[in-house]
Amino acid sequence: RLPLxxxxxIFIVDNIxxxxxxxxxxxxxxxxxxxxxxxxxxxxxPAEVDITLYTSSNPSAIFPHWIAILLAAKSIQFSKGTxxxxxxxxxxxxxxxxxxxxxxxxSQSRSLNAATIHLESCATIAASYVMLS
Numbered sequence: 001r002l003p004l005x006x007x008x009x010i011f012i013v014d015n016i017x018x019x020x021x022x023x024x025x026x027x028x029x030x031x032x033x034x035x036x037x038x039x040x041x042x043x044x045x046p047a048e049v050d051i052t053l054y055t056s057s058n059p060s061a062i063f064p065h066w067i068a069i070l071l072a073a074k075s076i077q078f079s080k081g082t083x084x085x086x087x088x089x090x091x092x093x094x095x096x097x098x099x100x101x102x103x104x105x106x107s108q109s110r111s112l113n114a115a116t117i118h119l120e121s122c123a124t125i126a127a128s129y130v131m132l133s
Contacts, residue, residue: 004033009099014072021053027099046070047094104131
């Protein structure tokens with residue numbers, strides 16, 4: 001499950017189109033969600049986000065930083081225990097997560113107006129440096 005609320009900050013987790021500013025780590029705001037109902041469940045399909053690093057190629061666009069983000073398909077292969085049999089699965093998910101908080105490495109090199117840092121969680125001094133840099 002991915003909790004989605006219009007107006008929430010989002011954090012892109014895939015390199016969708018790097019040259020357009022849609023890269024892993026890009027931040028934006030969720031502005032619209034489209035749902036599809038299947039078998040009694042609602043599934044988010046294209047979601048519109050406002051990403052300031054992206055600018056539409058349409059010079060007359062009313063919202064030049066809005067873009068529809070589609071579901072991303074991911075495939076995973078794994079084996080259980082020491083077995084040689086490979087299992088595979090796949091899922092489709094919007095390639096972003098809520099952007100209310102960041103891991104230490106995701107926050108590195110960001111300009112933030114305010115931050116709360118949990119220094120006790122740092123295993124090393126280097127980890128605290130990453131959070132503060």
